[in-house]
Amino acid sequence: MSRPPLSTPRKLCYAAIATMGLLALGLGGLELGLHVGGVGHSPHFTRAAVTATDEPVWRENRWATAPYFGEHRVRRPWPLRLPREKASETYRIFVLGSSAAMGDPEPSFSLARVLDSMLTAAYPEIRFEVVNAAITAINSHVVRGIAADAARLDPDLFIVYEGHNEVIGPFGPTGVFSRFQRGPLAVRAADTWQRSRTGQWLSGVVDKSPEDDESWRGMEMFIAQQIAESDPRLDAVRAHFAANLRAIGGSAREAGATVLFCTVLTNQRDFAPFMPRHRSDLTAADTAAWETHYAQADAALATGDLRTADRLYRAAWAIDDQHAELAFRLGRLALQRSDPRDATRWLRRALELDTLRFRADGALNEIVRQVGNEFAAQGGLVDLAAALARTSPQGIPGDDLLYEHVHLNFHGTYLAARELFPRIGADLVERGWVSRFQGAPFSESEARRRLGYNAHEQTMIALELVSRFGRAPFTGQSDNAQRLFAWSERATRGQALLDRPSTLDALRLGAARSLQLAPGDWVLQRNTGAMLVARGAAAEALPMLEAAAAWIDDDVDTLMALGLAQEATGDTAAATATFAKVRALEPNYPGLSEPL
Template sequence: MGKRWLFRLTAMVVLPLVVVAGTELGLRLTGAGFDPHFFRRYQSGPPETWVENPAFGRRYFPRVLARAPQALRVTLPKPAGTIRIFILGESAALGDPRPRYGAGRYLEVLLQERFPTTRFEVINTAMTAINSHAIRDIATELGRFEGDLWIVYMGNNEMVGPFGAATVFGPKAPPRWLVRMTLGLQRLRLAQVLKDWADAARQRPGRPLVWEGMAMFLDNVLAADEPRRERVRRSFAANLEDILQAADRAGAQVVLSTVAVNLKDCPPFHASAPAFADPAQQQKFAALMEQGTAALQQGRWAEANDRFREALQLAPQAAGVHYGLARALLAMGQVEQARIHFQKACDLDGLPFRTDGPMNALIRAAAQRRPSHVVLCDAAEALARLSPDGVPGREFFYEHVHLNFDGNYQLARLWAETLLPLLPGSVRASAAADWPTQERCEQLLGLTDWNRRSVVAEMIDRIQRPPFDRQWDQLAQLADLRQALATIEARLATTPPEQARQVYEAALKRRPDDPALHENYAEFLEAIGDGAAAVAHRQRVCQLLPHHYFSHYCLGTLLKEQRRLPEAQRALETAAQLHPDVADVHVELGAVLAAQKEWEPARRALERARRLDPTDARAALFLGAVLAQLGRPADAMAALREAVRLNPDLVDARERLAEQLAQTGQWRAAAEQLQEVVRRAPDRWRARLNLAIAWSQLGNLPGALEQVDTVLAQDPKNGLALELKARLTNRSP
């Protein structure tokens, strides 16, 4: 009897384990799930080559939102005589919006120029949107890679990143033990598959889950006294301790940096008026804020100070009040008091996208606890001292946390000066007299006004989107960026392109195998219209980074523009194979296949793009055009209507839709679409002629002739317009 029960008990325990193990093995054999590690072996060597794993982010984000590391390569063993430095952090540490000019890149040339007899290798493992939970896991993998120094610069995404208190990526601020258990289980393929199913089930109907940047968080406002804030800080402190222990085990010394943020020129992202039980108090608060803001805008600093202080008595936790008061105090020259209130405005922000004061205090405390192998770089304080007003702002930042060229150089200088005592004595003995200037660093990085222009233009576009479009001084931020762009444009107008070409070629002569330099040069060559030379440098990037999808994607899109379609197809197919979950790759591949009249493969590529990103209007447009070629007019019309809905300004979609409507005799609906086309794009003469045909079909000959005459006024020799006018004139009564 006892043996029977023992058998049953054993079966109850063992059988589920056997089932789970068998399922796990089957999933691995069929390729289900993903590799959860940050690094993956690319070449066995010797030397071994390890590269980034594009699937790493899937443990922390839903699959369709997963971020990927930038391209990197690490060799083992480390080359002799090399000092290897790892950077850990988020998008600010990465160098967003252009990692090619981030602080890590400046750091590498600073060190190389100051110590010319030593080889420095700076490897940036930072990633967009991650936080300390993911960075801790990256740190645990770094032990094998022979890093001499680690630089840790993290904190901006703690509240909004994975497992944060205001996250959109999953549970909000769960206990750290639950986070660690969840992430540990997701090393199993079975858990990964279940997570993908759960993420898909959580998607709200009618609202596709796609990457929308900071706009995704607008509904996740966090109250100033929300207890989950403190839980996130406790998790951050514990994760930071684990990272420092990992560095200790790896034998690496650490530069632990506080995180600098834009305090002066970044109003709180959420600073709406608090709710008062007493309507009279609500009205009084609103009036005080209106009066204080008006006084601030009109330069009446003392009055603004008084009104904001009165408002502060009513709502001491209101971030907007602290920010307004800080602006008034700064204008009155009371810098220290202003700094206190700028910091409070950041700390109380209802949309916490910035490292706050308590988080930086935890970083300082962690450094003090480990003086033997951790050195503090107080970047937050140092950049404040370097700022003209004593408070960091627009002089170093594009927006809330991302550094401009000056800011990245200054942060790199701070890191370099902090790690200087950590270098071997023999290296320090070979030092040049001083650090290279910012201008010299930018020459070595192949950074010219041609590259600066694209970065500033991108930031102008970003500032016009949520949540920046809701900030108090968005117009001032835009004006500053537009002035910077105008200054760059003016310099470009008076500087021959040959001068920039010399900068790129000189930089490449020193570092011919630097993919970022080839990317910079290619960007310049594309801008001046030298497509053939640009292709050569894009191809070189692919040779240097054959494992990374983005280099092949850039090459493919450039070849597409030059109508080198078979080559473009091969490059884009490689990109799709390397990273199958990027919608843009499939959009471009579909367009290239369609241009070669390969309609069915084009349809498959574009439908894959639509599944990956249902909000991409271009994918819907191209799919509609392909479906029309495949003889599926109803499906084509549905796709084109969706393209118009997604982007009403996409006139190509309206023209294609009008064409489909006309083919089915729906002339009035076609005319409506074409009217919108010519209203939004008055120079599109083909749309005007098609509108003329639609009007003629509807019996509106005067309207039709008006459209034709408009075309002829711009191009009197337009053959199609002349032919159509002759036909319409013959029909006139």
């Protein structure tokens, strides 16, 4: 019996299925071919490796952010080395986020490092592996993928400290790294495409723009990307942030890990807005009146007439209630009037109105609180922003906790770790690792000693901040001159202290104590070695730098210090080989000379 002929709709359906199948097969083949041919980069956070002693380990993928930023602007993860098989009695923590979580400007003193030292001292019977899984410039879209990768590495705890880069990072409305995507499905599709080798290849061929070949220029890249508080795209940013945090929590749940969602700190008290902007509908007369009130208020403030300054600033505010700098000045004036409640209101408003959105606003922290409470049974919320604000003068975070706009200084990092410490202890008790948790961690001075936060490191950080504050967008801030002067003074005092003949002996003694407490700490070995090279004791530095390089063989800072030590001790051949490794890893590494 013959079958009836297929109807036209059914033929079209079968043709579509066949076409889609062939397309999928073709794309799969292309993806495999590009992978084999070395085109594009893996977006995964880790890579499998084997040490010189044949130990199978997980190492960081140095190119993990290339699918988002491109090869010329790639941001590197902090060096990582984990046994592929987690040993018994090992508690593994992943700290997730962007530069504030990573520990910028010096990850040697990050939240992960302080927690590792703090927990090891309190619970010596447990082996802690605290992974700094944060990377500069990423946001929750990328953190979500890192969390999924970390979930496959037998984690016990995720600590999520994220929120500052939601506007400026990949798929954010600035569009610097990736096109903005409004809908969640569009974001997931764009993310999947960008992470694929095919997507990376085609983006390089079809979508290539002159900016793709630009090197990293930091925050300066975003100066033209102003996003007003009223921009409707911010609603999508907040929705994406909430969805990504829930996905991170889901990854932790699937791995059987606890997850702690942390609110993030911003410098509100001592940090002027990056880019204030007037209301778009001001008339010329309004603008003139505003400028008159503003200038007269500044003059009154300069003479100490706080009441007149306050009246005139408020008169300007009545004309334009969208100017971030004016809100900041009203907040600072309220601090001088000893009115912390009014100051808090104005300084928060200044943060919300700043059109260069490098700082998480209150709405994003509220999302962290909401999602954290949703995961209360699995760990939940740690309100670091509120807890640390209570330690600040007048309850407003400022320079006492942060280097600049969002990056915690050592004091702020220690307080954050201290706040997390009992929550981790409670999880250890819940899991049956210990019968009771320690009531308090060691002191901040002990943290400084154990991590080697000495005069050399503090001076290097001060010099980095002086360089940073000398570039845009900091140079456009109303208070940058004072900040630059203060940090220049610190750097000068630090340099003078380091130049004293007795300082080197004190640094040696402190380093010996730190290394005695953590003899296998490659970061301490690297930092101590680099300090000794800088202080003219290269021969003394060599064993430490060789030990650090044996543990992490591709950390460019270690290799650069090692090459300088080899060069200073007359081993030119070894130095040339070491500098060649640095050049292969980071061709534009600062201070790296051209090969002879």
